[in-house]
Amino acid sequence: MAPSPAFSPLYRQIKALLLKSLEAREWRPGEAIPSEQELAARFGVSQGTVRKAIDELVAENLLVRKQGKGTFVVSHSDPRQFYRFLRLRRDDGEWVQATSVPIDCWRAKAGQEASRILQIPLGSPIVIFRRVLRFAQKPLVLDEIYLPGDLFAAFSLDALKEWRGSLYSFFENRFGVRMVRAEERLKAVAADRVTAEMLGVAERSPLLFVERVTYTYNDRPVEWRKGFYATESYHYYNELT
Amino acid sequence: MAPSPAFSPLYRQIKALLLKSLEAREWRPGEAIPSEQELAARFGVSQGTVRKAIDELVAENLLVRKQGKGTFVVSHSDPRQFYRFLRLRRDDGEWVQATSVPIDCWRAKAGQEASRILQIPLGSPIVIFRRVLRFAQKPLVLDEIYLPGDLFAAFSLDALKEWRGSLYSFFENRFGVRMVRAEERLKAVAADRVTAEMLGVAERSPLLFVERVTYTYNDRPVEWRKGFYATESYHYYNELT
DNA sequence: CAGTGGTCTAGACCACCTC
DNA sequence: AGGTGGTCTAGACCACTGG
Numbered sequence: 001m002a003p004s005p006a007f008s009p010l011y012r013q014i015k016a017l018l019l020k021s022l023e024a025r026e027w028r029p030g031e032a033i034p035s036e037q038e039l040a041a042r043f044g045v046s047q048g049t050v051r052k053a054i055d056e057l058v059a060e061n062l063l064v065r066k067q068g069k070g071t072f073v074v075s076h077s078d079p080r081q082f083y084r085f086l087r088l089r090r091d092d093g094e095w096v097q098a099t100s101v102p103i104d105c106w107r108a109k110a111g112q113e114a115s116r117i118l119q120i121p122l123g124s125p126i127v128i129f130r131r132v133l134r135f136a137q138k139p140l141v142l143d144e145i146y147l148p149g150d151l152f153a154a155f156s157l158d159a160l161k162e163w164r165g166s167l168y169s170f171f172e173n174r175f176g177v178r179m180v181r182a183e184e185r186l187k188a189v190a191a192d193r194v195t196a197e198m199l200g201v202a203e204r205s206p207l208l209f210v211e212r213v214t215y216t217y218n219d220r221p222v223e224w225r226k227g228f229y230a231t232e233s234y235h236y237y238n239e240l241t
Numbered sequence: 242m243a244p245s246p247a248f249s250p251l252y253r254q255i256k257a258l259l260l261k262s263l264e265a266r267e268w269r270p271g272e273a274i275p276s277e278q279e280l281a282a283r284f285g286v287s288q289g290t291v292r293k294a295i296d297e298l299v300a301e302n303l304l305v306r307k308q309g310k311g312t313f314v315v316s317h318s319d320p321r322q323f324y325r326f327l328r329l330r331r332d333d334g335e336w337v338q339a340t341s342v343p344i345d346c347w348r349a350k351a352g353q354e355a356s357r358i359l360q361i362p363l364g365s366p367i368v369i370f371r372r373v374l375r376f377a378q379k380p381l382v383l384d385e386i387y388l389p390g391d392l393f394a395a396f397s398l399d400a401l402k403e404w405r406g407s408l409y410s411f412f413e414n415r416f417g418v419r420m421v422r423a424e425e426r427l428k429a430v431a432a433d434r435v436t437a438e439m440l441g442v443a444e445r446s447p448l449l450f451v452e453r454v455t456y457t458y459n460d461r462p463v464e465w466r467k468g469f470y471a472t473e474s475y476h477y478y479n480e481l482t
Numbered sequence: 483c484a485g486t487g488g489t490c491t492a493g494a495c496c497a498c499c500t501c
Numbered sequence: 502a503g504g505t506g507g508t509c510t511a512g513a514c515c516a517c518t519g520g
Contacts, residue, residue, distance in 0.1 A: 007497075009508055035486060046510050051487090059300075061482055067487050068517035085481050091426075185332075186477040188429035188447035188470070206429035206447035212481075229429070236427040238479055240326050240453075241302055248516075250489055276505060287491050292506090308506050309498035 014043055015053035022062060022073065023217045029075030029172055033063065036071075062180065062217075076168040076179065085168070085182055085214075086133075088141065088229060089237045096135045096234075100167060103198075105129035105157040107149065117213055117224045118148050125149025129157060131167075132198060140234055142198050146224040151177055177222055182214040186236065191228070199230045208236060255284055256294035263303060263314065264458045270316030270413055274304065277312075303421060303458075317409040317420065326409070326423055326455075327374075329381065329470060330478045337376045337475075341408060344439075346370035346398040348390065358454055358465045359389050366390025370398060372408075373439060381475055383439050387465040392418055418463055423455040427477065432469070440471045449477060 018033075027033050036054065040047045054071060057063045061084075065071050074081060083095065090096050108126055115122045126149050133141035147155065152175055163170045171177045189209040196203040207228045214223035229236065259274070268274050277295065281288045295312055298304045302325075306312050315322060324336065331337050349367055356363045367390050374382035388396065393416055404411045412418045430450040437444040448469045455464035470477065 009496095011508075032486095037486085048511085049509060052508085065487060066518085068485080068519080070486060070518095087481075182481040184479045184481060186427060186449065186479065187472040188449040190447050204445075206431050208427065208429040208449075211476075231428040235452075238425045238427065240328075240423040240425060250515095252489075273505095278505090289492085290490060293489085306506060307499085309500080309504080311505060 010045060011049045011052040014045060014050055015056055017043065018053055018057060019217060025176060027073050029073045029178060030077060032070035032072050076166055076172050082166045085179070087236045087238060088135070088234050091233050091235055098133045098135050101132045101134060102157050102160050103130040103132060105155070114146055114224065118146065118221050120148050127152050127155045135234065139199050140230045141227055142195055143225050143227040148222060151175060151222060178216055179214045179223065180216050182212050185211045195228050199228065201230050201232070207231070210236070251286060252290045252293040255286060255291055256297055258284065259294060259298060260458060266417060268314050270314045270419060271318060273311035273313050317407055317413050323407045326420070328477045328479060329376070329475050332474050332476055339374045339376050342373045342375060343398050343401050344371040344373060346396070355387055355465065359387065359462050361389050368393050368396045376475065380440050381471045382468055383436055384466050384468040389463060392416060392463060419457055420455045420464065421457055423453050426452045436469050440469065442471055442473070448472070451477070
C-alpha cells in the first residue's frame with residue numbers, strides 16, 4: 001500500500017556526509033581526509049560503518065586508500081590519474097605520452113544543445129576552446145571543448161599554455177572543478193577539410209569521433225567536448241566487464 | 242632482502258576456492274551457490290570472511306546477490322545480461338533490440354595472429370563464423386568470430402540459427418563456456434566493397450571497427466572477433482570512471 | 483614507536499523472500 | 502516461521518608507513 005519507505009542504511013548516510021564535505025572542499029585534492037577512527041567519533045558510529053562508506057567512495061574513484069598513511073582525495077595531479085580518461089593507445093598496446101597544444105578560444109552564449117547537455121540556461125555564457133593532442137610529435141586528436149562560463153569565467157588560453165600537466169589537473173587547480181566521471185559516444189566519420197589539415201590526414205579519411213560529457217560530484221555536467229581521433233596506428237582501448 | 246612473502250588474506254584464499262568451484266562447474270549459471278553460513282562452515286571461517294570473498298566476485302560480475310533469496314552464478318541467459326557486452330545505442334540514447342543473423346561458417350588452422358590472441362598452438366583447429374546484427378531490421382554490425390576448435394568442436398550454424406537468445410547464452414548453454422570480461426580496440430576505417438554491401442552503406446564510407454578478445458575465468462581468452470559497425474544514426478556508448 | 487588502513491571474528495538485529 | 506542476504510557493532514590483531 002504505502003510507498004516504499006526508502007530505507008537508507010547508516011553507511012550510506014555517512015557516505016552522503018563525506019560527499020558533502022568533498023563537494024564543499026573541506027579537504028583538497030591530494031590531501032588526506034581524517035582517519036577512520038576520527039570520522040567514526042565525529043559521526044558517532046563504529047569504524048566499520050565509516051569504512052564501508054569510504055569503500056564506496058573509493059570504488060567511485062573519489063578517494064584512494066594508502067595503507068599505513070591514510071585515505072586521500074583523488075587528484076588529477078596524481079600521475080596515475082593523468083590518463084584516466086584518455087583511452088588512446090598505440091596499436092602494439094603501449095601507452096604513449098601525450099602533449100596538449102592549445103589552438104584558440106572564444107566565448108559564446110549557450111545554444112539549445114549546449115544548454116541541454118551542460119544543464120545551464122539558454123543563452124548563458126560558455127567558454128569554447130580547441131586543442132590538439134600530440135603523441136610522439138604527431139597530432140592525433142583535435143578537441144573542441146565547451147565549458148560553462150560561470151564556473152570557468154577566468155579561463156584563458158595563456159594560462160593553459162603555461163600549465164604543465166593534464167587539462168583536468170588545470171581545471172582542478174585553477175577553478176576547483178574536479179572531474180569525477182564521464183560518458184562518451186563514439187562514431188566513425190569522414191574527415192572534413194579543416195580537421196584533416198590539422199591532423200595531417202587526407203580529406204574524407206575515416207576518423208573516430210568522440211563526444212564526451214564530463215561530470216563532477218552529484219552528476220553535475222561541467223564539460224562537453226567533441227573530439228576527432230586519427231586511428232591509423234592508434235586505437236581506442238576499452239574494457240568490458 | 243628476501244622477496245616479499247606474498248601475503249594473501251584469508252578472504253582471497255576463500256575467493257580462489259570459490260573461483261575454482263565456479264570453473265569446475267560445481268554450480269551452473271543461474272543457480273544459487275550455498276548460503277554464506279554454509280560456505281563459512283565448509284571453509285572453517287566466519288561468515289564475514291566468506292562475505293568479503295563473495296563481494297569481490299560480485300564486483301567482477303561472476304556472482305549476483307539477491308536479498309532474501311541467495312547468491313547466484315551470473316548467466317548470459319539472464320535478460321539483464323543480454324546486452325552487457327554490446328555498446329551500440331541509437332543516437333537519441335535508446336537501447337534497441339538486436340537480432341542476430343548467422344551468415345556462414347568454416348574451419349581453419351590457427352595462424353600466427355589467432356594463435357597469439359587465443360593462446361593456442363599454431364596450427365590448432367579454429368572455428369570461424371560471420372553474422373550480422375540487425376537493429377530495427379537494419380543490418381548495422383558485421384562480425385567475424387574466431388573460436389578455439391577444441392572448446393567449440395560441435396559448433397554448427399544450424400544449431401545457432403535455432404537458438405533464441407544471445408550468442409553468449411548459446412555458448413554458455415551448449416559449450417559450457419562462460420564469457421566473463423572482454424577487451425575492445427576501436428578504430429575508424431573505410432568500408433571495403435563486401436562489407437559495405439552487407440551493411441547497406443556506400444563503399445569507402447566510415448565504419449567503426451571493433452576488435453574484441455573475450456575471456457573466461459582466470460583470464461583465459463576464448464573468443465576473438467572483428468566487427469564493423471555502421472554508426473550513422475547509432476553510436477558506441479562508454480562510461481569512464 | 484605510534485598511527486594508519488586491512489583483516490578477522492562473533493554476535494545481534496534488520497530487510498526481504500518463500501512457504 | 503524460517504531462510505537468505507544486509508547492516509552494525511566492538512574488539513583483537515596484522516601490515517605498512519614514517520618519525
